[in-house]
Amino acid sequence: MKVTLNQDVLTDNNSAAAFLREQFQQSKTLVINVMSSPGAGKTTLLEKTIAELSQDYRIGVIEGDLATEIDADRIRAAGAKAVQINTNGGCHLDARMVAKAIPEFDLSEIDILFIENVGNLVCPSGYDLGQQHKIAVLSVPEGNDKIPKYPVMFRRTELVLINKIDLLPYLNFNVELAEEDLKGINPVSKLLKVSATTCEGMDHWFNWIREAYGKL
Amino acid sequence: MKVTLNQDVLTDNNSAAAFLREQFQQSKTLVINVMSSPGAGKTTLLEKTIAELSQDYRIGVIEGDLATEIDADRIRAAGAKAVQINTNGGCHLDARMVAKAIPEFDLSEIDILFIENVGNLVCPSGYDLGQQHKIAVLSVPEGNDKIPKYPVMFRRTELVLINKIDLLPYLNFNVELAEEDLKGINPVSKLLKVSATTCEGMDHWFNWIREAYGKL
Numbered sequence: 154m155k156v157t158l159n160q161d162v163l164t165d166n167n168s169a170a171a172f173l174r175e176q177f178q179q180s181k182t183l184v185i186n187v188m189s190s191p192g193a194g195k196t197t198l199l200e201k202t203i204a205e206l207s208q209d210y211r212i213g214v215i216e217g218d219l220a221t222e223i224d225a226d227r228i229r230a231a232g233a234k235a236v237q238i239n240t241n242g243g244c245h246l247d248a249r250m251v252a253k254a255i256p257e258f259d260l261s262e263i264d265i266l267f268i269e270n271v272g273n274l275v276c277p278s279g280y281d282l283g284q285q286h287k288i289a290v291l292s293v294p295e296g297n298d299k300i301p302k303y304p305v306m307f308r309r310t311e312l313v314l315i316n317k318i319d320l321l322p323y324l325n326f327n328v329e330l331a332e333e334d335l336k337g338i339n340p341v342s343k344l345l346k347v348s349a350t351t352c353e354g355m356d357h358w359f360n361w362i363r364e365a366y367g368k369l
Numbered sequence: 370m371k372v373t374l375n376q377d378v379l380t381d382n383n384s385a386a387a388f389l390r391e392q393f394q395q396s397k398t399l400v401i402n403v404m405s406s407p408g409a410g411k412t413t414l415l416e417k418t419i420a421e422l423s424q425d426y427r428i429g430v431i432e433g434d435l436a437t438e439i440d441a442d443r444i445r446a447a448g449a450k451a452v453q454i455n456t457n458g459g460c461h462l463d464a465r466m467v468a469k470a471i472p473e474f475d476l477s478e479i480d481i482l483f484i485e486n487v488g489n490l491v492c493p494s495g496y497d498l499g500q501q502h503k504i505a506v507l508s509v510p511e512g513n514d515k516i517p518k519y520p521v522m523f524r525r526t527e528l529v530l531i532n533k534i535d536l537l538p539y540l541n542f543n544v545e546l547a548e549e550d551l552k553g554i555n556p557v558s559k560l561l562k563v564s565a566t567t568c569e570g571m572d573h574w575f576n577w578i579r580e581a582y583g584k585l
Binding site for chain 2: 190191192218219220221223224242243244271272273274275276292294295296298299301302303304305317320323
């Protein structure tokens with residue numbers, strides 16, 4: 154299913170997001186919008202996820218960055234189709250950018266599409282990309298105070314991956330406090346502890362994806 | 370010197386920045402706009418800087434965050450006057466916000482004013498706050514690719530502090546490559562390696578501040 158883009162859907166973010174949502178529903182594609190600070194480990198997380206799930210699912214990735222194809226190249230090397238969007242200084246992806254990238258995929262051949270947003274704990278949270286799921290990655294070195302200090306992000310996501318837990322022995326990060334803080338601002342959000350580098354805890358994340366796909 | 374705010378300066382960012390620049394020049398206040406990703410260690414850097422320099426300089430801090438007074442409280446506990454600006458979801462400080470905060474200081478009694486911007490490697494770089502110096506903090510756990518991937522920030526700063534170098538043994542970060550990448554996009558920018566936690570390398574940063582103050 155190659156998507157043909159009607160220019161009307163590009164008039165505003167909501168029209169483009171609604172158009173995307175309909176495409177994703179028709180093609181039965183699970184779409185996950187992955188957001189975090191720069192360097193929280195989104196791309197490594199996706200590399201490991203592709204390695205684990207690509208036997209069972211056909212995976213595609215949209216990479217959002219201000220500049221370079223560094224991340225898309227990493228995803229291609231991991232074995233998935235990747236389309237890079239460069240925002241040229243823009244601080245987040247919007248649905249119009251995603252709608253322009255979508256025709257580069259054949260959606261009927263993509264079971265799971267990850268949208269790796271621009272590294273930014275503020276701006277991406279406000280933009281609907283037509284995804285079914287919005288998740289946030291928070292890495293241990295960023296520190297405990299990020300959940301209260303960036304509430305707009307953690308209020309709008311349904312899953313927080315605490316990443317880089319392999320660094321817990323070297324850093325002052327309290328996972329229980331993060332769980333409490335998250336409960337305070339978003340009682341329904343889940344939290345999983347992972348290390349994309351060592352793969353510790355990643356099975357829970359893989360199961361979360363399998364379940365989300367099962368519910369499509 | 371208490372600043373009285375004329376409402377005209379608040380019409381746009383450039384007017385407010387020009388107004389601030391004039392105030393800072395009159396009061397002989399060194400103003401440094403500190404930018405980074407969330408969790409790169411800006412507040413810890415300032416805590417240690419206050420501990421070191423407050424015998425010789427009267428230090429003030431403006432803290433920019435979406436929400437909470439967490440950082441301002443930390444700065445006050447470190448012994449400096451701090452004014453917290455909450456952007457209520459906004460992704461950066463602008464000069465109008467700073468101009469509204471400035472009357473809370475007596476600028477004639479502040480030698481060095483740090484403006485800790487919102488944790489965001491994109492948006493803050495584009496806003497002149499009337500400062501003499503813009504610097505960026507990049508922490509080792511964020512990884513090497515941040516300089517090429519976020520060029521708008523590193524093109525506009527004159528000093529990059531590579532922070533958390535105490536974590537170098539546990540992470541895959543190449544300082545020489547960071548130096549090369551920085552030279553590629555901003556040949557005049559300096560780079561210093563520090564750990565605000567262990568204080569390794571911090572003397573170079575303190576000297577940089579002393580020199581900048583001397584040149585006022």
